[in-house]
Amino acid sequence: MAKPGRVLATFAAGAISLIILSAVTTGALSGWALILVGFCNSLMFPTIFSLGTEGLGERTPQGSGILCTAIVGGAIVPFLFGTVADISGNIRLALAVPLICYAIIASFGLWTARRAAG
Secondary structure (H helix, E strand, O other): OOOHHHHHHHHHHHHHHHHHHHHHOOHHHHHHHHHHHHHHHHHHHHHHHHHHHOOOHHHHHHHHHHHHHHHHHHHHHHHHHHHHHHHHOOHHHHOHHHHHHHHHHHHHHHHHHHHHHO
C-alpha cells in the first residue's frame, strides 16, 4: 500500500513538472499543462488534511480548524502570481509562485513519509 505522504509528494511533483512544461512551451500544450495541474490538486487537500491532523488526539478539532483556515492560500497565491506577473511583465516568471508552493507541499509529503517509516 502506498504511503499517503509519498502519494502527496508524487502529485506535487507532477504539478511542478506540468508548471515547468507550461513555462517552457507555448500554445495549446502550455495551456493543457496548466489545466492538468488541477488533476494533481484533486488529491492534495484531503491528503494534507489527513496527514496534518494525524496523531493530534484531543487537539484534532483545533488542528482541523487551523487547516481549514489555511485554505485562504487559495486566495493569496493567485494574488501573488498576478502581482509577480504585473511587476515583471513575465507570466512565465510568475509561474515560480505556484511552483514554490508545490515544492513545499512535496516536502511536507516526503517528511510525513519519512516520519511514518522511522
